[in-house]
Amino acid sequence: MPEGMDPLGARSQFVNIQTLPTWQQLEEDGERIPQDLSDSLLSQQSFPSPFPFRPDINCKVILFTGDVALLNCTAITNTSNELLNDKNPVSERIHQLAGPELKDELLKLKGCRTGEAKHTKGFNLAARFIIHTVGPKYKAKYRTAAESSLYSCYRNILQLATEQSMASVGLSVVSTAKRGYPLEDATHIAFRTVRRFLEKHGSRIEAVVFAVSDTEEAVYRKLLPLYYPRSEEEERLCLPLVPADIGNSEGEPVVPERQIRITEKPGSLEDNSEEDNLESDLGQVGHHAFARMEGDVDKQRKLILQGHLSEAAMQKQHQRNYNRWLCRARGEDLSDIAALKALYQTGVDMCGRTVMVVVGRNIPVTLIDLEKVLLYFIHVMDHIAVKEYVMVYFHTLTGEHNHLDSEFLKNLHDIVDAKFKKNLKAFYFVHPTFRSKVSTWFFTTFNVSGMKDKVRYLDNLQQLFTCIRPEQIDIPPFVLDYDARVNGRSQSSGL
Structure with missing residues (x-):
C-alpha cells in the first residue's frame, strides 16, 4: 500500500517532540562579529538588548528540520490561500497524512482571510488539531501591509492555540515561495512575534516548534540567536545584528498614522514656498542639542593637518568611532523614530540597486531627538x-x-x-523648490565632498519612473496626490 494510506504505517513516521533538543540545548555555533566591533560592543554595556537572554523561553523553542505534518504537537500549522485549497508542499503533505476528511472539513470553514487563523481536527495526524492561516502576497510597494498581515498570521495562530488550550504548536513557514515574501524578512517577523508572545503568555504554551525545510534551515539558524540568545555572551555578540525596527511591545509592525501638517495658516502649504529665506530648507546651525555634540572626526582632521596623525591611523579611529555609533544604534529602542516612516527600504532601480526612501514631511525636527535620528539612520543603512x-x-x-x-x-x-558614500550612486531629489536647490548646492559644495554630482533634481514622478519602476517604490499617498494636482496627467505622461 502506498506510503501515507495506512494510518498505522503513517503514524510510525511521526516525531515525538519530547525527543527533540530545545534551542537552549543546542550548541552555540552562531556567527561571530568582527573583533573591532566586538571590542567596541563590550565597552558599551549600558545598552541592553531588546531580546535579553531568557533560558525559560529558549527551553520552549525547538528548531526542527523536517516535515511539520509529522510532529506530534497539540497543533500544527498549515499555510494556505484564501480558499484553503492551496497546493504547496506543506499543505499537500498535511492533506496526504491527515486523510480525505480534512478536505471536507475545510469546506465548512468557507475560506480564511489573509492574516487570520482557523482550526480543524488533525484526523489521521499525530497532532490533534491543524491551525490554518493565509500569509500575504508580497509586493515591495505594499511592504508595510504585508508585514502587518504576516505578523497577524503568527499572532493569531498563537492566540488561537492559547484559547483552545493547545500546549504545543508546530509552526511551518507561513510565507510560502508562491507568495513571494523574502524569507529572511519573514523570519524576523516570525521570531519577534513568537518571542513577544512567549514573554507575555509563555505560561500557557509548553513548546513552539519551528519546522523548516533544508533550504530554510540556514536562515532560521542564523537569525534565532538574535531573538533567542542562549547566553549573556551570545546576547552581547548578537546585539549589533538586531534590526532597528522590532515593532511594538507585541512585535507588531508600527504603522504610522497619516502625518497631519499643522501650520499657522492652514491651506497655504505651497503658496509662499518660494518667498521663504534659503536658511529654512536646511535650518540654522546650533538650534538643536545635536549640533553641539563633540565631533571626533573634526578633531582627527585637525590632527592630521598638524602632522600628528597619519591617514591610516585616522581611518582606523574613524572606523572605531563609527562602530561605537553602530553599537549604540543596535542597543537603543528606536521604535519611535521607525514609526515616523521617514526612512525605509523599498524595491530596486532599473540597475537592480536597492532603493532607500526619505520622506521629508515625516521628520518633525523640533519634536524629536536628532541623535536618535542619526542612530536610526546608521542602524537601517549599515x-x-x-x-x-x-x-x-x-x-x-x-x-x-x-x-x-x-x-x-x-x-x-x-x-x-x-x-x-562610496556605494551611494544617486540621490533623487523629488519636488524640489528653488530655495531647496540653492541650499543643497551650497551644502554639497562647501560642507561635504563627493555628493554634488550624485544629486538629481526631479520635478515630477514621471521623471522618477524613468529610473525606478512604479511597482518598485512605495510612495506616500500625499506625494501621489500632490504630483497629480501640480503636474497633472497630461504634463507627466508627455515625458
Whole structure:
C-alpha cells in the first residue's frame, strides 16, 4: 500500500517532540562579529538588548528540520490561500497524512482571510488539531501591509492555540515561495512575534516548534540567536545584528498614522514656498542639542593637518568611532523614530540597486531627538550600504519644522562609514523648490565632498519612473496626490 494510506504505517513516521533538543540545548555555533566591533560592543554595556537572554523561553523553542505534518504537537500549522485549497508542499503533505476528511472539513470553514487563523481536527495526524492561516502576497510597494498581515498570521495562530488550550504548536513557514515574501524578512517577523508572545503568555504554551525545510534551515539558524540568545555572551555578540525596527511591545509592525501638517495658516502649504529665506530648507546651525555634540572626526582632521596623525591611523579611529555609533544604534529602542516612516527600504532601480526612501514631511525636527535620528539612520543603512544603492528624497510639502539643519547633515556625513558614500550612486531629489536647490548646492559644495554630482533634481514622478519602476517604490499617498494636482496627467505622461 502506498506510503501515507495506512494510518498505522503513517503514524510510525511521526516525531515525538519530547525527543527533540530545545534551542537552549543546542550548541552555540552562531556567527561571530568582527573583533573591532566586538571590542567596541563590550565597552558599551549600558545598552541592553531588546531580546535579553531568557533560558525559560529558549527551553520552549525547538528548531526542527523536517516535515511539520509529522510532529506530534497539540497543533500544527498549515499555510494556505484564501480558499484553503492551496497546493504547496506543506499543505499537500498535511492533506496526504491527515486523510480525505480534512478536505471536507475545510469546506465548512468557507475560506480564511489573509492574516487570520482557523482550526480543524488533525484526523489521521499525530497532532490533534491543524491551525490554518493565509500569509500575504508580497509586493515591495505594499511592504508595510504585508508585514502587518504576516505578523497577524503568527499572532493569531498563537492566540488561537492559547484559547483552545493547545500546549504545543508546530509552526511551518507561513510565507510560502508562491507568495513571494523574502524569507529572511519573514523570519524576523516570525521570531519577534513568537518571542513577544512567549514573554507575555509563555505560561500557557509548553513548546513552539519551528519546522523548516533544508533550504530554510540556514536562515532560521542564523537569525534565532538574535531573538533567542542562549547566553549573556551570545546576547552581547548578537546585539549589533538586531534590526532597528522590532515593532511594538507585541512585535507588531508600527504603522504610522497619516502625518497631519499643522501650520499657522492652514491651506497655504505651497503658496509662499518660494518667498521663504534659503536658511529654512536646511535650518540654522546650533538650534538643536545635536549640533553641539563633540565631533571626533573634526578633531582627527585637525590632527592630521598638524602632522600628528597619519591617514591610516585616522581611518582606523574613524572606523572605531563609527562602530561605537553602530553599537549604540543596535542597543537603543528606536521604535519611535521607525514609526515616523521617514526612512525605509523599498524595491530596486532599473540597475537592480536597492532603493532607500526619505520622506521629508515625516521628520518633525523640533519634536524629536536628532541623535536618535542619526542612530536610526546608521542602524537601517549599515547593511544596505555594503552594496550599491540609491536614495529618493521626497521634498513634497515640507515645512520649516521638517528641515534637518546643515550641522546635523554634516555630522551625519562625517560619522558614517566610507561604504555609505562610496556605494551611494544617486540621490533623487523629488519636488524640489528653488530655495531647496540653492541650499543643497551650497551644502554639497562647501560642507561635504563627493555628493554634488550624485544629486538629481526631479520635478515630477514621471521623471522618477524613468529610473525606478512604479511597482518598485512605495510612495506616500500625499506625494501621489500632490504630483497629480501640480503636474497633472497630461504634463507627466508627455515625458
